[in-house]
Each structure stands twice: as structure tokens, then as C-alpha cells.
Amino acid sequence: MIDTHWKPDKSSPVPLYIQIREYIREKIKNGEWPVGSKIPPQRYLAKVWKVNRSTIVAATADLMAEGLLEGNSGSGTRIINNTWSLMHSTRPPDWNAYVDAGIHPPNLPTIQEINRAEFHPHIIRLGTGELSPDFFPRDMLKTVLSRLPDQIDSLGYEEPKGLPLLREQLSKHLKRIGIDASPSSILIVSGALQALQLIALGLLKRGSAILLEKPSYLYSLHVFQSAGMRLSGLPLDQEGVQIKYIPVLKKRQNASLLYTIPSFHNPTGILMSEQRRRDLLRICEQERLPLIEDDVYRDLWLDEPPPPPLKAIDKNGLVLYLGSMSKTLSPGLRIGWVVGPEPVIERLADIKMQTDYGSSSLSQWVVARWLSSGLHEQHLKRVRAELRKRRAAAVEALHASFSDLAAWTVPKGGFYIWLHLLSPLPMREVFEKALKKDILLNPGNMYDPGATRNIRLSYAYASPDQLHEAIVSLAGIIRNLSAHP
Numbered sequence: 001m002i003d004t005h006w007k008p009d010k011s012s013p014v015p016l017y018i019q020i021r022e023y024i025r026e027k028i029k030n031g032e033w034p035v036g037s038k039i040p041p042q043r044y045l046a047k048v049w050k051v052n053r054s055t056i057v058a059a060t061a062d063l064m065a066e067g068l069l070e071g072n073s074g075s076g077t078r079i080i081n082n083t084w085s086l087m088h089s090t091r092p093p094d095w096n097a098y099v100d101a102g103i104h105p106p107n108l109p110t111i112q113e114i115n116r117a118e119f120h121p122h123i124i125r126l127g128t129g130e131l132s133p134d135f136f137p138r139d140m141l142k143t144v145l146s147r148l149p150d151q152i153d154s155l156g157y158e159e160p161k162g163l164p165l166l167r168e169q170l171s172k173h174l175k176r177i178g179i180d181a182s183p184s185s186i187l188i189v190s191g192a193l194q195a196l197q198l199i200a201l202g203l204l205k206r207g208s209a210i211l212l213e214k215p216s217y218l219y220s221l222h223v224f225q226s227a228g229m230r231l232s233g234l235p236l237d238q239e240g241v242q243i244k245y246i247p248v249l250k251k252r253q254n255a256s257l258l259y260t261i262p263s264f265h266n267p268t269g270i271l272m273s274e275q276r277r278r279d280l281l282r283i284c285e286q287e288r289l290p291l292i293e294d295d296v297y298r299d300l301w302l303d304e305p306p307p308p309p310l311k312a313i314d315k316n317g318l319v320l321y322l323g324s325m326s327k328t329l330s331p332g333l334r335i336g337w338v339v340g341p342e343p344v345i346e347r348l349a350d351i352k353m354q355t356d357y358g359s360s361s362l363s364q365w366v367v368a369r370w371l372s373s374g375l376h377e378q379h380l381k382r383v384r385a386e387l388r389k390r391r392a393a394a395v396e397a398l399h400a401s402f403s404d405l406a407a408w409t410v411p412k413g414g415f416y417i418w419l420h421l422l423s424p425l426p427m428r429e430v431f432e433k434a435l436k437k438d439i440l441l442n443p444g445n446m447y448d449p450g451a452t453r454n455i456r457l458s459y460a461y462a463s464p465d466q467l468h469e470a471i472v473s474l475a476g477i478i479r480n481l482s483a484h485p
Helices: 016-029 042-049 053-065 084-088 095-101 109-117 138-151 164-175 192-202 243-253 274-287 342-355 361-372 375-401 427-436 464-483
Strands: 069-072 076-079 186-189 209-213 230-234 255-260 291-294 319-324 336-339 416-421 454-458
Touching: 016 053, 042 053, 053 069, 109 427, 138 361, 138 375, 164 186, 164 336, 164 361, 186 192, 186 342, 192 291, 192 319, 192 336, 192 342, 209 243, 230 243, 243 255, 243 274, 274 291, 336 342, 361 375, 375 416, 375 464, 427 464
Parallel strands: 209 230, 209 255, 255 291, 291 319
Antiparallel strands: 069 076, 186 336, 319 336, 416 454
């Protein structure tokens, strides 16, 4: 079958794999190698043509992509097509080139793996930033949903800022935490993440610098970087972001705004003190530096309510305030909100109308009636009680298994414990070995490239028994890696 007299020309500027690919294609096209026959093994071809096996692999891969060859493990590579239409039709577009050229960079490989693995059966989700399905208020929602058809006026497009009834209910909800916000200063968005996208598109110039805590949830996203923004980190202590660095970094980076998660910070769990909040707002006022306050974890306090939001003490319209139902009720509703000066809210609403023409009308009605029903506070009490149990289970397991391996601080609310390993370990290997044991982790370097000894543990999703099982197993993995580096 092989013409042993033919050899690829190693002096030619045409790559060897392309010469081989065209040789095989010509044999198929002319019928010399008929449909259904096998081509010789790759090792044999490499030996006859005096090339590396990888060269043969590259040539045959192209032909498989064109539909001429098909490879099956154990049975070799067969010729499966030789039609005139296939040989002479226009070649399909190279979608990989389009994918690579997109302006929005892909997720980090580890994050992509996490997104896929979260839905595997038997996985213990030790990093998931979402309430367990056990928290879902099924009976309460049944009450709300059963009355909804008689209360909905329409499921058409809503106003640019969102359903008026929902904005009215949110205005009342925000009043309880000290924020005076009229419905006209509230924009309904599809989760806090969309709010960040709208801010990047509608308020910032390309190349702007954003100051933020380091580590931060924002480092695991490309929402600002895709819009050409630069991120510049500010260190944290136990009271929150260290404000003394703000003037220097603002000047050096020509920063446009500061992003912060003051209540039960993601990923560290830190609760910013009331004094630090006041100092932060004061220095941002002095520097004329607007703030984005991401407050999606505020209602998940476990010991005592957090200090007032930055927005509650903001007298100059400096703060854009983000809230969401994703952490307390359901991420699937995709309902969040932005509170800010009306000109800013109108600008963001205009951008939102251009991108998706408004958040789900049905979801907006559900959340509006949920808030007006008075059931939300009852639900939050139950959520806090269950989270306390899971936090206690996680901390107990950590004390039993990690006392000599890591350091941590018990959070006062939210979902997360920021685990700091006492000895350096290859975190990728820790992640992979844990995954083989059906334990899914969030390594710290997702939130700060320099956090190579950290793991973000979430006690919000796994059950108390699963938390104990997974933490004990993780300790075993880390001990074994430490003993056999």
C-alpha cells in the first residue's frame, strides 16, 4: 500500500506534516487507497518516511477533521470518505481561529474544570459559593407562586430600570439597612456580575485602572480585563482593605474607581470594621475616587449584623451599591440590583437595554412578590441557622485535622474560610488528587496569583457530614504530599 520510494522533502519550506497530509489525500482522492481500508500504523509510517511520529499524528489529525479518516483505539485508522463533493466542497470555517480571536479571554483552566465537575454525581463541593439545595424555601415559594398568575399584569418587556414594583420593594428593603434609595435610583440587573459588566462598558474608559482587595473574587473573572481595564491590588488586614495605600496607588495607576466586598469578603471571609468603612469612604472622598460596594453577602451574618453599608454613610453619591438574590434565595433567578446617582443608573439602564433588553420579567415578578410577602426575613433566619451548623462542622473538622497543617480565621458570616497552608505545596497537585477522591476545591491562586498556599473552603453547599468527610480526606492528601514531595 505504501510507495516506499516516496519520501517527504526535508529541504522543502513546506512543513513535513503538510507534505505527508497531501500525499495521503492524493492517494484517497485517486482511489488508490479505497474507502474502508486501513492506513498503515503511525509508527510504521514514521519509520518508512523517516520522520517523528508526532509529524504523522499532525497529518492524520487534519484528515480526520476533514472527514476523510477515522481513528479508533485498538483498530487503527480507516479511510471513511472519498466523495467528489467532500474533496471539492468549500472547506468549513476554522472556528478555532474565531475562538482564539475573541476579545473576552477564557476562564482559567482550573475554573473551567470546576464549572464542569460541580455537576458530577457524588462530588463533594468544598468550594462552591452557593447555598445548598437543602436551603431552598420550597413551601414558602409555593405560597408566592400560587398567587402570582392573578397578580402579574404582563410578562412583556419591563421599563429600562426594571419592574417598578420590584424597585419599590427594594427601596423598602434597602431602607432597613440604612440606605435611602428611591425606585428611580435602582437598576435591576441579571445578578451582580452583570452590574460589573455594565459599569465596565458604560462608565469606564479603555485602559482604566481598578483598585481592589487582594485577594479578590474579581481576580477570578475577566469582566474588567476584557474591557481593557487594569486591576491593582490593595492588601488586607483583619479589619478589611488597608487604606493607607490608596492615595499612592491611585496616583501611580491613575485609578478610576475602587471595588470592595466589605461584608464577609470573598474569598477571605473578612468583615470590614465600621471604623475602617468610615476611613475608606473619607479617603475616597478626598481622592475623588468612586467606589463599587459589592454587598451580596450582607444578609448572611451569623454572629451579629454587620456595620452599615458604605452606601448608608455616603453623603456625596460616591458609592455604587450592588446587591443580589443569588446568595440568599436562588442564583437561578438571576436578579440583582445597582443603587447609585440617577444619571449613572440611567446610563447603565441604557447599556442594559442595548445588551439584553431587560432581566427576566417573570423572575422580577417572583422577587417582587417574595419581598412583599414578608417571607424573606423568615427564610433568612432559617438560612443563618443552617449556615451556623455547617460553619461549626467545618471548623470542628479543621481543628481535628488541620491544626498542624494550616491557619485560618473563623468568619462571622458569609460562606468562606480562607485556609492558609503552613508549608508550600504544588496546589495543582492538591486540586487533582482531591478531585480523584470526589472533592472539589477552589485553590487560592484563582483569587490572587500569589496565593499559592491558600484554599477557599465553602461551608454553604456540602452537608455537615460531607464537610467532615472531605476535610479529613483533604488533610490526608496534604500530609501525604508533604511527606513525599
